[in-house]
Amino acid sequence: EVQLVESGGGLVQPGGSLRLSCAASGFTFSDHYMDWVRQAPGKGLEWVGRTRNKANSYTTEYAASVKGRFTISRDDSKNSLYLQMNSLKTEDTAVYYCARGLNSGPDLLPAFDIWGQGTMVTVSS
Amino acid sequence: SYELTQPPSVSVSPGQTARITCSGDALPKQYAYWYQQKPGQAPVLVIYKDSERPSGIPERFSGSSSGTTVTLTISGVQAEDEADYYCQSADSSGTPFIVFGTGTKVTVL
Numbered sequence: 176e177v178q179l180v181e182s183g184g185g186l187v188q189p190g191g192s193l194r195l196s197c198a199a200s201g202f203t204f205s206d207h208y209m210d211w212v213r214q215a216p217g218k219g220l221e222w223v224g225r226t227r228n229k230a231n232s233y234t235t236e237y238a239a240s241v242k243g244r245f246t247i248s249r250d251d252s253k254n255s256l257y258l259q260m261n262s263l264k265t266e267d268t269a270v271y272y273c274a275r276g277l278n279s280g281p282d283l284l285p286a287f288d289i290w291g292q293g294t295m296v297t298v299s300s
Numbered sequence: 301s302y303e304l305t306q307p308p309s310v311s312v313s314p315g316q317t318a319r320i321t322c323s324g325d326a327l328p329k330q331y332a333y334w335y336q337q338k339p340g341q342a343p344v345l346v347i348y349k350d351s352e353r354p355s356g357i358p359e360r361f362s363g364s365s366s367g368t369t370v371t372l373t374i375s376g377v378q379a380e381d382e383a384d385y386y387c388q389s390a391d392s393s394g395t396p397f398i399v400f401g402t403g404t405k406v407t408v409l
Contacts, residue, residue: 210398212398212400219386219400219401219402219403220335220337220343220386220388220400220403221400222397222398222399222400225398238397272342272343277333277345277348279348279349279352284331284333284349285389285390285398286331286333286345286348286388286398287333287335287343287345288348288354290342290343290344291342292342293342
């Protein structure tokens, strides 16, 4: 079964740090771009960032709202994706989803066909 | 920054057709994607590349594109289709930034 399972969420004070993990199974993890998407309580979806695959040099992109504070990494040997979050703000409070980049034949599309169940991050004093 | 605009809500009776629009200046140059999200659940991809349907998605879901507007159509709406729907595309400014629409709540009367 194709699956993504996030972990590492919790309560953290403003200015603090947290590291999220996403464990992938049931597919060739190294073939795919992987992204993080978040959703604040009662709000819409917001893209956080992405890491490309080895064939594309593991390059990363970030939303302007998190650039310089968040870092995405991956370990293909462990089929795992990570999100290191530093200098957290109250507005970072959200459910964080990891999502698999959509491959359509040879095309690596900017969309997501598999999502994890999400992990809640609460930034509050 | 790039924005995708959707109506906040759409109401439809069972068996009728629901149409959800998504407008954005870059849509003529970038594909659109649609996700369904039910309360407490992760989003599910229902349409990709404007009008393609992933395996396992019912045929009543379809997508179309015209100029700066894309449309998700749900034909013969069922009670289980009640959910939030988000369009999504990529910023066409040369960077691969991902943008989500504002979201539409579909209510089945």
